[in-house]
Amino acid sequence: MNLKELAAKLQLSPTTVSRALNGYPEVNEATRERVVAAARKHNYRANTRAIRLATGRAQAVGHVLSGNLQAEIMNPIFADFIAGAGEAYSRVDYDMLLSVVPIEGEEAAYRELKAKGNVDGVMVQGVLHNDPRIPLLMDIGLPFVAHGRATGTAVDYSWVDVNNRRAFLRATEFLLDLGHRRIALVNGLEEMNFAQRRRSGYVDALAARGVDLDPGLMRSGKMTEDSGFQAAQVLLAADNPPTAFLAASMLSGMGIRRAIEGSGRVMGRDISVIIFDDDLSYLRNGSEVPIFTATRSSVREAGRIAAEMLLKIIGDPDGPPQHRLLEAELIIGLSTGPGPSPVTPPTSSQGQTP
Amino acid sequence: MNLKELAAKLQLSPTTVSRALNGYPEVNEATRERVVAAARKHNYRANTRAIRLATGRAQAVGHVLSGNLQAEIMNPIFADFIAGAGEAYSRVDYDMLLSVVPIEGEEAAYRELKAKGNVDGVMVQGVLHNDPRIPLLMDIGLPFVAHGRATGTAVDYSWVDVNNRRAFLRATEFLLDLGHRRIALVNGLEEMNFAQRRRSGYVDALAARGVDLDPGLMRSGKMTEDSGFQAAQVLLAADNPPTAFLAASMLSGMGIRRAIEGSGRVMGRDISVIIFDDDLSYLRNGSEVPIFTATRSSVREAGRIAAEMLLKIIGDPDGPPQHRLLEAELIIGLSTGPGPSPVTPPTSSQGQTP
DNA sequence: TCCTTTGGTCAAAGCGCCTTGAAATTTCGC
DNA sequence: GCGAAATTTCAAGGCGCTTTGACCAAAGGA
DSSP states (O other): OOHHHHHHHHHHHHHHHHHHHHTTTSSSSHHHHHHHHEEEEHHHOOOOOHHHHHOOOOOOEEEEEETTTTTTOOHHHHHHHHHHHHHHHHHTTOOEEEEEGGGGGGHHHHHHHHTTOSSSEEEEOOBTTTTTTOOOOOHHHOEEESSOOOOTTOOOOOOOEHHHHHHHHHHHHHHHHHHHOEEEEOOOTBBBHHHHHHHHHHHHHHHHTOOHHHGGGGGEEOHHHHHHHHHHHHHHSSSOOOOOOOOOHHHHHHHHHHHHHHTTTTTTTTTEEEEOOOOOOOOOOOOOSSSSEEEOOOHHHHHHHHHHHHHHHHHOOOOOEEEEEOEEEEEEEEEOOSSOOOOOOOOOOOOOOO | OOOHHHHHHTTOHHHHHHHHHOOSSSSOOOHHHHHHHHHHHHHOOHHHHHHHHHOOOOOOEEEEEEEOTSSSSOHHHOOOHHHHHHHHHHHTEEEEEEEEEGGGHHHHHHHHHHHTTTSEEEEEOOBTOOTHHHHHHHHOOOOOOESSSTTTTTTOOOEEEEEHHHHHHHHHHHHOOOOOOOOOEEEEEBHHHHHHHHHHHHHHHHHHOOOOGGGEEEOOOOSSSSHHHHHHHHHSSSSOOOEEEEESSHHHHHHHHHHHHTTTBBBBBTBBBEEEEEEOSSSOOOSOOSSSSSEOHHHHHHHHHHHHHHHHHHHSTSOOOOOOEEOEEEEEEEOOOOOSSSOOOOOOOOOOOO
16 A cells, blocks of 8 residues: 555545645645545555655664674673664664674775665764774764764764763772772773773772772773683782772673682672673663662663764754763662771762763 | 766766666676776765665565563573674675564554565564464564464464474483482573473473472573572572572573572582573683583574575565574583482483474 | 677666645635 | 635656666678
8 A cells, every 4th residue: 555545545646645644734634634544544654665765864773783793793782772772763763773794894884874875874882992983984974973982083073971980980989988909990891982981080099099000900801701700810819819899891790709709708798899880681780789889870771862862963964963971870789898998088079070 | 976977977878877787687798897997986886765665675674672661672692693683684785673662562563664664574583482473474474584483373484493492301311311300490481482492391301211390490580690590599598409400591590600609509519500501792601611511502693594594585485484493502511510319321312303 | 681689778667755836726805 | 706815735756776668789690
């Protein structure tokens, strides 16, 4: 059933039917009702392909996942972010296009998306330190929103990000307040922008309290259970082991916990752990009381927000870039306790800008 | 740059240019080269929207994720499956459409996809016991492939599945061979088809050896770390606790391990654990030697296979339904060891049909 | 040499919708 | 009751591509 057939059935011109269905004012209300009823009755839905050609809009947004196809490409954070964004697209009847390509094909993928007109805009996930996608997209003129801020890029672009620096600054301060002095940082890969910001929050908090930075306490790697376990195991076995850990993710935290317990210590009593909790659907931080003390920010919510931002930008491509900095909340769980140093009076975090 | 402009530049008709680019035989080879060179030079790519309208094909495949938007919707298994499928689509230049909708909107989502012509086919993930999507899709005539077999449905449809029954049958036999008699099953939600098949493998293996089934040893729930932990904690605290666990996923297994270690026991020595390992990118079962003994089958690979199947079906919609049953391999890790009973001579698994 | 093939190219008609500009009809003011 | 304005409807021309059928030229067969 297409427009013409429906119009014929109604004894109306396709034009009128189209206008009636699309809510144009210049159509008699009685006619509109007749048309809407008939459309519903015959289960008529305008053909998307035709609409897209006629309007010149794709009504679709692209998410390009690139990486080593043999290994990791879809991490749980991407997945939840995508789920959040997908909700937002669905609400306005936009399609979400997922492109899975090898890293070498990434640039070509964006260019094709643009040249072939498959999408009106794209979402950039997992922003790197000096992400080449930002200049690329500006260059080819494809509207985009990035999840994360790329340092090193002078240009202004639209992003949604968590205040990673402040989150880890507060977490570090919290541990310092508890009397911890040897705090290990089990970070994500340092080429990821967020990992650098988290490290800077950690470093700055230590510096502000005059606690010496021990580079040996800083690890960086993929945010998997196993890599958290490995890092913690090594650190705990060393002389003068840390009394607290700052972990980049729920999975790392679980690995760290395993290492702690494997070494005969008890998490929360002997060793404190704070994780960054992305509030992932399938990696909940406990059911009622949080297992881990954590800086929490829902990545799914970030996806929703970023998607809405992107839709707005697509609607008004010449508007100024949009920014949204989300704050993570510090939630207290069972994984932290007093450290060995005399407990200093808690200082409120100074709300320094990141 | 569109076809007409390119044709004008080449002093050729749009027809010839189109045929040259699309590999039709009736065009002079010299002309074709000239056209291809010009297309490359001007970075011409045929507009997808126009192609889709002209050919009547969507060149796209849909994946509908439905669920409770407030809670879980994108689990790690879906994510990896999608990544695998996405690779296959990319290779043939098909778009992958991800629709994230509330459970109530699921049926409407499929109907719209069909009526609006957004996709040529859909993938059905997470097949339920008596999945309503199967008859729905057959009814509206949208080609599909399901990841999993729905029982209770008489109709024949295309699917890709793992031999879940055999996997758990073998795993159970393996534990029995090791001398375990009290084996707990920490299963996925029983409304999921695969969970039922796994249980049947477990039940049948016990029955074949004349080991009494203790319903108290069978748990079912979401496949999260926490739910695995909860289940194992309760079971281990009971009188006559199990000496071995069969877990539905890596995450459940991690939770079980935590409960085991939390109770002062050692996994692999005091208590054995076998998991079903979906070989997820971000939940690797150890780096070199597997941490868990496991029945392993890559869900990402399943995604690839299912996508290829779907593409084939789209290409030949009137062909017979396709089926593909994948076997999981049983890999030995560090989480299993001898049980309390006298060890029976290992019997090879009989290769019974599922 | 003339006629038939074959090869190479093209004009034009869709695909199903939106949108502009004009036409037909109704309504309203006086 | 008439002309002008407002309302309602419509015809036609795209959007950018594919595809059918026709055309023209060169090659081959008689």
